[in-house]
Amino acid sequence: MKVISIIGYHKAGKTTLVERLVKELLKHGSVGTIKHTREEIVPQAGDTERHLNAGAGVTIAVTPTRSVKIVKNAGLNDALAQLSRDGMDFAVVEGFKESGLPKIAIGDVEAPNIVARVDANASGEELARIAMAQPDQVTxxxxxxxxxxxxxxxxxxxxxxxxxxxxxxxxxxxxxxxxxxxxxxxxxxxxxxxxxxxxxxxxxxxxxxxxxxxxxxxxxxxxxxxxxxxxxxxxxxxxxxxxxxxxxxxxxxxxxxxxxxxxxxxxxx
Structure with a gap:
């Protein structure tokens, strides 16, 4: 699995580049994504939260159109491990600026292990070339x-x-x-x-x-x-x-x- 993170300042266009990159990488294999967010994915209320409060380590909320897996105290490495277990060929990460992952930076934002800098108009083809040049992380x-x-x-x-x-x-x-x-x-x-x-x-x-x-x-x-x-x-x-x-x-x-x-x-x- 090849892993790349896209980072930038707030409102720099990270999600737009993730969308372009995912669409291009799908021509070469399966893609999973991870987003660094401070928002709650589901409200901390109701039956799902009660499952967690009862001591469940993992709960999965299932609706007719999608499901959300909720794991207490999981981090970036846990999320990457899950994508690897799912057999993804590519993992595209939005954010996690301080991680050791290889990164595509929008503009002049600073972070460790930046492998390329682009602007918000970068094409999916350009982004995919960068992602595909990264070493495989295999489990x-x-x-x-x-x-x-x-x-x-x-x-x-x-x-x-x-x-x-x-x-x-x-x-x-x-x-x-x-x-x-x-x-x-x-x-x-x-x-x-x-x-x-x-x-x-x-x-x-x-x-x-x-x-x-x-x-x-x-x-x-x-x-x-x-x-x-x-x-x-x-x-x-x-x-x-x-x-x-x-x-x-x-x-x-x-x-x-x-x-x-x-x-x-x-x-x-």
């Missing part, structure tokens, strides 16, 4: 949601996943973090080739693989593999072969940060 839930949208999902009898994590303790050594570097273009090509080969196997309907780069702390996720298959018998061998091929064929290098020192490791996992 396992996002990949599972995406694979469920496969045209072949009706043929499926199983979804299998593999998640590689940073092992904190191995023997007497404690790992604080790992750092991964790759030849990005070559790595993407190799991963795509592995996905394509898996899909040629009997019973394998779809395959998605994602490997993170950069610094990853102990206990955090490194790599995701999601496979859609007709039956469980084909699924588990394909998962095993997929991770072994990622380790052997994708040009990714690992540096390990431990309590005993820092060093590069040949085996990436």
């Amino acid at each position: 396992l839930e996002h990949l599972v949601a995406k694979i469920k949208r496969s045209p072949r999902y009706k043929e499926a009898g199983a979804i299998g996943t593999f998640t590689g994590v940073v092992r904190e303790i191995a023997g007497d050594e404690r790992t604080e973090a790992l750092e991964f570097e790759s030849f990005d273009e070559v790595a993407r090509e190799r991963i795509k080739a592995i996905e394509d080969d898996l899909k040629k196997r009997e019973g394998i309907l779809e395959a998605l693989i994602y490997h993170k780069t950069g610094r990853i702390k102990a206990g955090e996720d490194i790599v995701y593999i999601v496979i859609l298959s007709g039956h469980r018998q084909e699924l588990f061998p394909a998962l095993k072969d997929a991770i072994e091929r990622v380790k052997a064929e994708v040009p990714i290098w690992k540096k390990e940060f431990t309590t005993g020192g820092d060093f590069w490791v040949h085996d990436i996992h």
Whole structure:
């Protein structure tokens, strides 16, 4: 999921640019939006509020035309996680100026991580080019949601996943973090080739693989593999072969940060 925030001063035209950007991004995939607002989405009264006051962590108000999910004390990261679980390809955020998200700024407003400045007349095509240039933010839930949208999902009898994590303790050594570097273009090509080969196997309907780069702390996720298959018998061998091929064929290098020192490791996992 690619994430971009549009920020600007009050009445600068942020919502208009969000509308243009959403319409353009819909040509390339599914879009979810998040708006920073100080207004109450629903009145703090009535039965819905009573549900929350009774202790419900989440309540969903449903009308004939739309629904509103209300979560107590949720923030921007929770909202982004929800869009990821919903399988959105793009998340367009209006506001949240102080966040670390990549931002398109209208005019001279200042904020961290501004990747482009535009005026209120910027076209949807210009905004979409900026949004699509941002790095992907991928979760396992996002990949599972995406694979469920496969045209072949009706043929499926199983979804299998593999998640590689940073092992904190191995023997007497404690790992604080790992750092991964790759030849990005070559790595993407190799991963795509592995996905394509898996899909040629009997019973394998779809395959998605994602490997993170950069610094990853102990206990955090490194790599995701999601496979859609007709039956469980084909699924588990394909998962095993997929991770072994990622380790052997994708040009990714690992540096390990431990309590005993820092060093590069040949085996990436």
